Amino acid sequence: MCGLLALVRNPSADVPSDLVDAVFAATHLMRHRGPDEPGAWVDDPQRPVSVLGFNRLSIIDIAHSHQPLRWGPPASPDRYVLVFNGEIYNYLELREALRSEFGVVFATDGDSEVIIAAYHHWGTEALNRLRGMFAFALWDTVESELFCARDPFGIKPLFMATGPGGTVVGSEKKCLLELAEQIGIDQTLDHRALQHYTVLQYVPEPETLHRGVRRLESGSYGRVRPGQPPQVTRYFTPRFAPVPFRPGEEQARYDEITAVLEDSVAKHMRADVTVGAFLSGGIDSTAIAALAMRHNPRLITFTTGFEREGFSEVDVAVASAEAIGARHVTKVVSQTEFVSALPEIVWYLDEPVADPALVPLFFIAREARKHVKVVLSGEGADELFGGYTIYREPLSLRAFDYLPRPVRRSLGKASRPLPEGMRGKSLLHRGSLTLEERYYGNARSFSDEQLRAVLPGFREEWTHTDITAPLYAESRGADPVARMQHIDLFTWLRGDILVKADKMTMANSLELRVPFLDPEVFAVAARLPLDQKITRATTKYALRRALEPIVPAHVLNRPKLGFPVPIRHWLRAGDLLDWAHTMVGSSQAGELIDLAAVRTMLDEHRSGTSDHSRRLWTLLIFLLWHAIFVERSTTPQISEPTYPVQL
Incomplete structure (x- = not known):
């Protein structure tokens, strides 16, 4: 690095x-x-x-x-x-x-x-x-x-x-x-x-x-x-090319996944310095840490949580570390620490990324750097093996595929006058859309109507299809889950997941390695058929089966959580709400963002009449980025910890 x-x-x-x-x-x-x-x-x-x-x-x-x-x-x-x-x-x-x-x-x-x-x-x-x-x-x-x-x-x-x-x-x-x-x-x-x-x-x-x-x-x-x-x-375009399982070959295909992951982790452990691992409560990071233990029995693992009940993976991570025999280090982040670090974090980012999970990643990277110089992590498993819950949507909408397009459109129109939150409204609306229309990638903060309210320069022609249309064209003929995976490889993975992984660890002079994102691992994952990725009961089906001998039972079928961050609560009271009002009040980005609309959103969110946390976070991070890189009105205090050459 x-x-x-x-x-x-x-x-x-x-x-x-x-x-x-x-x-x-x-x-x-x-x-x-x-x-x-x-x-x-x-x-x-x-x-x-x-x-x-x-x-x-x-x-x-x-x-x-x-x-x-x-x-x-x-x-x-x-x-x-x-x-x-x-x-x-x-x-x-x-x-x-x-x-x-x-x-x-x-x-x-x-x-x-x-x-x-x-x-x-x-x-x-x-x-x-x-x-x-x-x-x-x-x-x-x-x-x-x-x-x-x-x-x-x-x-x-x-x-x-x-x-x-x-x-x-x-x-x-x-x-x-x-x-x-x-x-x-x-x-x-x-x-x-x-x-x-x-x-x-x-x-x-x-x-x-x-x-x-x-x-x-x-x-x-x-x-x-x-x-x-x-x-x-x-020079490289990832292609999902599923090969159905033949009768009796299931275990051999699961063993193939295990073998290629073992090989990838072994090669990712090559270093002349100490290698540790990030460990959340999920299957991906736990699998990487468990495989890494085979090469370093004294492996140190790291996780983070918050000073708020229900927003911590610490307990599960501690149990996982104990189960695989790793030494574990935790970092608990307070709201005050969270807010104080934001200017420094955005300076390191270069470009705004409105994923609150990058903040705890910054803190655990800083903690890990006190002990090791390299960490392994589980990024990429969801995109390769079908780990996002949204990938199950085509199963729930399958009945709509048998309806003529005019009928589907009529159902979508019928859903519009229904009250927000009414059972079935979202299903009817999404079922009326094609995959290309409804799936932007693994994130969407604003609808077009909401965008018009906050972006004075909103343009109808600047849509998500600028990004996704060529990608959908490349994946034409593939099953819907493979097409969603293809979209995410080119959007969410490299736009969010890998940016925060690189920037937050490098901010702390820490090298992060991702064994799932290996060409040989991808070659195996790309051959998995739809029913080995998504079922009505679970995600990453084949990966979970392959990891049964490796991952502790309490993690194997645990739902995906990521790094839960309590911004919805913190934007209603305390340091984060105060910071948000300060950002909006001092911003010189009024030609780009309707600041009055942002104030209204803050008031509605604080009162509890609406949950604007995700949209507010997107706008606030941009305003902070603008203050640092355009206005030059905010100068982050960049800490420069010194480390020994080798750990």
Whole structure:
């Protein structure tokens, strides 16, 4: 885990006198991603074409593998310069393959050198051989080209911006914005991206809230040549291709799931530092921790909860840790701590993400970093194995599939005058819609009618279908659950789940690894038929069967909760409500958000006449983001804990 920044200057543009210093200063803004060792490289200090900056969090081959890393074939030993964020878990196997096939001689014992050698010998096909999480930028001094790539699922981020002065890519958007003057980056707010955020709770890739900054999408690579716009190519698209179980092969297929997970966890445990695990009360993190115990019997697990009854996974997590024999550490968060940390958290995020669960994740990451340098976690299991309750909806709506479209539309119209909350109203409405119309992904904060009330710039044509229509087209012909999974892989997973996982752990110089999001695990999960994912009684059916020998019984069939956060209660009284009123009262974002409407929502929520907590949280996080990154009226106090190089 590290932070990278790479600039390719337009040779025809003037060279700002402070360009090189500005790149290195911008790199310093993400020192939390790699406090162990800074690094820099420039091809020509007087008239630079390429400048690379780096912050290293040393995990593998600590004494070597310094970055930016130089490597090349014998005829040109310094041809490539690499900055790389992430881990390649099969690097030992790839090193051996490169030695035997091409006679490659390695100067280090790490995974970074493997990336360069693999790209040199296999080209872009190397990306399909990398089993890991990664975002990297590789400068080719012979071709004068920057090659950058991102892992298949988007575990690690990579932002990109181009202006008259050149193109810059980096792990954090704030670093690119720091170079806006030197490069000429457009910092205008993207109103369409704001509307997408307000509906979805996150800004979907490749958008950001700044028009001039975009994200290299998951499973894609880009080529940047001096003076030319970036050329982006997708190299990986996840496909669900179910294969029905044959009679008598059920256990063999469950064993296949177990074996591939065991292998993934084993490879994710590779490190020269201590590895721990996050542990909630759910099946996914418990399975990962139990498998990790086989490689480290002294594993430390971590969880968090709140000072409010009913909003804690602590008791279940403690019982799980005891059942698998792990040492356990908990962090209980008060409302005051929660509110005080919000400005710092949003600064680390770069883009607003309206998922309250990222706050406890921030605190447990801070606690975990006192004990370990790497943690395993269970992200991705729901998207791969069918874990969200909403995936069961096609079963409950199956009867509507047999009705002609005009009849379904009539039922939808008949549901409109029914009182809100009346039994059957929602069923009739949703049954009248196609899957493409009703499923946005695993989140939706506002309806169009509600959006009109809070967004002065609301546009009818900026809808969720901007994002989902191409994805539905890709999954045409698949069963409805597989199509929902496909949507979530490209939206909720990489827009919310993986953003908060990366940002909140990296804020605390902690590396988070996700063994479920492994190409080999996906290959097995993608073959599961519908009845092995969702039943009327449960979710993740095949995964639960596969994990029966591994996961404690009290967790195996427990309903999914995630990190429950009491914002609905806290927005009715106390520190969080006071903070909310302060944010609305001081905000300068009135042209973007109807602040009077937000005040009304706060009053209705406080009185208990309506539950606006989810929508309020979405708007409040945006207002805080705007205060930090646009108004510059809020300057978070960024804590910089110091850690030993190795834990």
